[in-house]
Amino acid sequence: MIVVGAGLAGLVAAAEVADAGKRVILLEQEPPQSLGGQAWWSFGGLFLVDTPEQRRMGIKDSADLAWQDWLGSAAFDRDEDLWPRRWAEAYVQFAAGEKRSWLRAMGHRVFPVVGWAERGGGPADGHGNSVPRFHITWGTGPGVVEPFARRVQASPWSRSASGTASTPW
Ligand SMILES: Cc1cc2nc3c(=O)[nH]c(=O)nc-3n(C[C@H](O)[C@H](O)[C@H](O)COP(=O)(O)OP(=O)(O)OC[C@H]3O[C@@H](n4cnc5c(N)ncnc54)[C@H](O)[C@@H]3O)c2cc1C
Known part of the structure; x- marks a missing residue:
């Protein structure tokens, strides 16, 4: 499965798919430090x-x-x-x-x-x-993003296109 956008919606979808044992590609136009999209900046x-x-x-x-x-x-x-x-x-x-x-x-x-x-x-x-x-x-917005970003990054196939892991929270 390909998920476009690593905002909260994309992160939740990708985490659920990965945890179901399926391979998922998460495409994001922004750099890794923008993981979570608007949710990172939100009040949570x-x-x-x-x-x-x-x-x-x-x-x-x-x-x-x-x-x-x-x-x-x-x-x-x-x-x-x-x-x-x-x-x-x-x-x-x-x-x-x-x-x-x-x-x-x-x-x-x-x-x-x-x-x-x-x-x-x-x-x-x-x-x-x-x-x-x-x-x-x-923890407001970063506290919402963190569990899903953690799940996505913990997936066995997790790697960013640049090869760098990023944990913005
Ligand atoms: C300041 C602020 C405070 C908020 N406070 C709250 C709150 O307290 N409670 C609440 O419920 N909501 C709040 N919201 C709203 C909430 O944060 C958003 O509705 C939610 O995060 C949207 O998530 P999303 O994944 O749908 O979209 P987004 O976060 O917009 O993510 C979409 C992602 O897709 C990427 N993308 C888009 N097009 C492409 C493409 N063609 N190719 C690759 N990537 C692409 C974008 O770069 C982005 O990272 C707030 C929003 C803001 C800005």
């Missing part, structure tokens, strides 16, 4: 639903509430919204399910204060997140 805020961090702060959340909030913002109402809607449904289930434990198993950690990004109007029947769900990665 992740959408997670019904987490221990939220419960510790007294925030009551659920997959149903998150889906209601998502529908309030996305307003899927056209035929061509079918696949975006299916993707969103799967993503909300992932964010309320295995996303946190999957990341934790790779060493990812979150700051214990949950933020409230994309707040919208506040109520659960309007647009935006009706409760705080913005979980800030410990």
Whole structure:
């Protein structure tokens, strides 16, 4: 498989393919120190639903509430919204399910204060997140990139075109 772009999307895809025992070529136009793309520069805020961090702060959340909030913002109402809607449904289930434990198993950690990004109007029947769900990665953007870059670089076939290993975090 060939993955074009070593931003977070490309790194995740390449890591999963490599860990499945398949050979993958990850093509990136930028030099190795740009591994992770925008995610390296990002705040590392992740959408997670019904987490221990939220419960510790007294925030009551659920997959149903998150889906209601998502529908309030996305307003899927056209035929061509079918696949975006299916993707969103799967993503909300992932964010309320295995996303946190999957990341934790790779060493990812979150700051214990949950933020409230994309707040919208506040109520659960309007647009935006009706409760705080913005979980800030410990180490911000580089902390999001690191587990996936590590997995890609640990793959048996890992080498950069220049022959140099690069660990920008
Ligand atoms: C300052 C900042 C803060 C942010 N904060 C957050 C946040 O807190 N929470 C959040 O969820 N999101 C945040 N984001 C957004 C998030 O970082 C991005 O949506 C995400 O990282 C995009 O990942 P990506 O892999 O899809 O794309 P990119 O990171 O853009 O990666 C694409 C890669 O493909 C390469 N590429 C493109 N074309 C080619 C080609 N033809 N050949 C080879 N390589 C190519 C590019 O060089 C790049 O490395 C933030 C973004 C920024 C800039």
